[in-house]
Amino acid sequence: xxxxxxxxxxxxxxxxxxxxxxxxxxxxxxxxxxxxxxxxxxxxxxxxxxxxxxxxxxxxxxxxxxxxxxxxxxxxxxxxxxxxxxxxxxxxxxxxxxxxxxxxxxxxxxxxxxxxxxxxxxxxxxxxxxxxxxxxxxxxxxxxxxxxxxxxxxxxxxxxxxxxxxxxxxxxxxxxxxxxxxxxxxxxxxxxxxxxxxxxxxxxxxxxxxxxxxxxxxxxxxxxxxxxxxxxxxxxxxxxxxxxxxxxxxxxxxxxxxxxxxxxxxxxxxxxxxxxxxxxxxxxxxxxxxxxxxxxxxxxxxxxxxxxxxxxxxxxxxxxxxxxxxxxxxxxxxxxxxxxxxxxxxxxxxxxxxxxxxxxxxxxxxxxxxxxxxx
Amino acid sequence: xxxxxxxxxxxxxxxxxxxxxxxxxxxxxxxxxxxxxxxxxxxxxxxxxxxxxxxxxxxxxxxxxxxxxxxxxxxxxxxxxxxxxxxxxxxxxxxxxxxxxxxxxxxxxxxxxxxxxxxxxxxxxxxxxxxxxxxxxxxxxxxxxxxxxxxxxxxxxxxxxxxxxxxxxxxxxxxxxxxxxxxxxxxxxxxxxxxxxxxxxxxxxxxxxxxxxxxxxxxxxxxxxxxxxxxxxxxxxxxxxxxxxxxxxxxxxxxxxxxxxxxxxxxxxxxxxxxxxxxxxxxxxxxxxxxxxxxxxxxxxxxxxxxxxxxxxxxxxxxxxxxxxxxxxxxxxxxxxxxxxxxxxxxxxxxxxxxxxxx
Numbered sequence: 125x126x127x128x129x130x131x132x133x134x135x136x137x138x139x140x141x142x143x144x145x146x147x148x149x150x151x152x153x154x155x156x157x158x159x160x161x162x163x164x165x166x167x168x169x170x171x172x173x174x175x176x177x178x179x180x181x182x183x184x185x186x187x188x189x190x191x192x193x194x195x196x197x198x199x200x201x202x203x204x205x206x207x208x209x210x211x212x213x214x215x216x217x218x219x220x221x222x223x224x225x226x227x228x229x230x231x232x233x234x235x236x237x238x239x240x241x242x243x244x245x246x247x248x249x250x251x252x253x254x255x256x257x258x259x260x261x262x263x264x265x266x267x268x269x270x271x272x273x274x275x276x277x278x279x280x281x282x283x284x285x286x287x288x289x290x291x292x293x294x295x296x297x298x299x300x301x302x303x304x305x306x307x308x309x310x311x312x313x314x315x316x317x318x319x320x321x322x323x324x325x326x327x328x329x330x331x332x333x334x335x336x337x338x339x340x341x342x343x344x345x346x347x348x349x350x351x352x353x354x355x356x357x358x359x360x361x362x363x364x365x366x367x368x369x370x371x372x373x374x375x376x377x378x379x380x381x382x383x384x385x386x387x388x389x390x391x392x393x394x395x396x397x398x399x400x401x402x403x404x405x406x407x408x409x410x411x412x413x414x415x416x417x418x419x420x421x422x423x424x425x426x427x428x429x430x431x432x433x434x435x436x437x438x439x440x441x442x443x444x445x446x447x448x449x450x451x452x453x454x455x456x457x458x459x460x461x462x463x464x465x466x467x468x469x470x471x472x473x474x475x476x477x478x479x480x481x482x483x484x485x486x487x488x489x490x491x492x493x494x495x496x497x498x499x
Numbered sequence: 500x501x502x503x504x505x506x507x508x509x510x511x512x513x514x515x516x517x518x519x520x521x522x523x524x525x526x527x528x529x530x531x532x533x534x535x536x537x538x539x540x541x542x543x544x545x546x547x548x549x550x551x552x553x554x555x556x557x558x559x560x561x562x563x564x565x566x567x568x569x570x571x572x573x574x575x576x577x578x579x580x581x582x583x584x585x586x587x588x589x590x591x592x593x594x595x596x597x598x599x600x601x602x603x604x605x606x607x608x609x610x611x612x613x614x615x616x617x618x619x620x621x622x623x624x625x626x627x628x629x630x631x632x633x634x635x636x637x638x639x640x641x642x643x644x645x646x647x648x649x650x651x652x653x654x655x656x657x658x659x660x661x662x663x664x665x666x667x668x669x670x671x672x673x674x675x676x677x678x679x680x681x682x683x684x685x686x687x688x689x690x691x692x693x694x695x696x697x698x699x700x701x702x703x704x705x706x707x708x709x710x711x712x713x714x715x716x717x718x719x720x721x722x723x724x725x726x727x728x729x730x731x732x733x734x735x736x737x738x739x740x741x742x743x744x745x746x747x748x749x750x751x752x753x754x755x756x757x758x759x760x761x762x763x764x765x766x767x768x769x770x771x772x773x774x775x776x777x778x779x780x781x782x783x784x785x786x787x788x789x790x791x792x793x794x795x796x797x798x799x800x801x802x803x804x805x806x807x808x809x810x811x812x813x814x815x816x817x818x819x820x821x822x823x824x825x826x827x828x829x830x831x832x833x834x835x836x837x838x839x840x841x842x843x844x845x846x847x848x849x850x851x852x853x854x855x856x857x858x
Contacts, residue, residue, distance in 0.1 A: 141655060143655045165827075257820070259558050261559075263559075263560065322820075332824070479825055479827065481825035483739075484739050
């Protein structure tokens, strides 16, 4: 039988100390559990233990039909629930072979990018908090609040929106949408220099992140790391650029790449991604076409027999949805390739040899969302 | 008529000695002093905690406590009441004696260190001839309490926090001590009342040229580190070690640690204000000018608390702005930068003191 205490007793030399970081610990951002072997303050070994928030979403999806299962996925990566829904909707649409109205596509991309902004803002606050500065968290939440308000008015929810559905989006935008988004963009652009002044320029912050938690390009590829974490190691992996979906091939934005591979590079990548997302939203916000918000689909969706795969870029990386259909109204098997899980597997490589403080900094820079790892 | 607390203390002392025999008079005076110290502790606990929360709220664009009493001013009273009635829980497998002793050691050192502080002219518990040395000696004892708490808690986070705290306080004592030494050298005395008297024609920070400015900055850094405050809060480091050395404490024992932290901030800031900013001495330039006479009308106790709270605000400002250093960076900062700077600075100050270049 698997017993942690035994493993600790059997595998630990005398001068090492084993501490449990989590499942209840302020720096793990949720119920993630690390068993860390320490030599003094230096991390010798780091073992993630999963399963504390496993809700068997994949199994649950097998008994829900193609309209229903999308809503469960909002609970995976709760910080990018629009994007999760989007991935599922894309996969179902691929099976149904439907064309999505242009208005719905624009709305989807807008919502995705706003979600990414909200997620990166929260990450900025929580990374600063991990490193010990508590104040940035509140400043980030001031801007993030504006996005959640926009979501609330359009979708009726602030966190698990369930807005993007197979065939389009659930409801039309509310009349104030454009004005509110513009107000938000204005405020964000005003406050971003303040963010950089408060955290980026801080010498303590730079010392805590530069050269810490290095992930080489080779390791990043072999662990299947994706998203900003991989792009900070120089791996070009932005799904929006490499395998464009919806409108992304028509939009102008840069794939942000850094080659440091350390926490500082990950920080810079995410901060620049905020600018890129702002640019995308700005390109679309004045050009929302009129038209339908949903394609005409049947009330009960049936996918043809076969296998379907779609992938999108969430705020954390590459989210893949894999559906095996037997031709019925529910999927035979469904599998999510979540970015958090692969990113987590690279944690030991990044943290080994560092101090406990470095572990916390790496944890903040990788930006894990635990329900996304466990599903 | 200038307001001074000296008349009160002198007349109380005179009356007691005239009425009772000296032993009883001394005992009564001790009781009065004890009551005053405890009252000051309660006052500091209440004021500093609410001040910290309000400062934090101000920095973090929120309101802070605003329900209990006017503008939330009695929030701390409510919190203290809650902590008093809470169970003083002692976990299994801890070293019970040391576990229960540790908060008192931390608390008592904070109380004793207050003895030579001059709150106003002649309003001082014990004007000992080695006053400033006494304060540095006593405040460094509090690390024993912290190590005791960390070791006896039987918790790995506590142990890590306590070890960090030990390394940190022992290191930063050096630069705190060396920066204090600059002032001692310029004043020519360890007695605190002499140091304050030496600033009657201007505070050291204005009179002492560059060495005093450098030592003031280093003193503030070292004071922040010695009180385990962010950005040097290695011992607590809530995102790494949950709560560090006091993880296992609850109820009143936790409250004692909490109170001791704030009282220690007050003490180091009071020492800083006394050494560099003249303590209770009003703002003076030169001797006998009209400006000095006007300034003298503001009571010394107002000056003392004003300066101390200004320094406290600066230390709180640090906490809510800066990220935390890593433990090795923290020790590097001390041993590779602050200590050499302090030594060179001491040499500079010596030259200035010998040559009489200070004003």
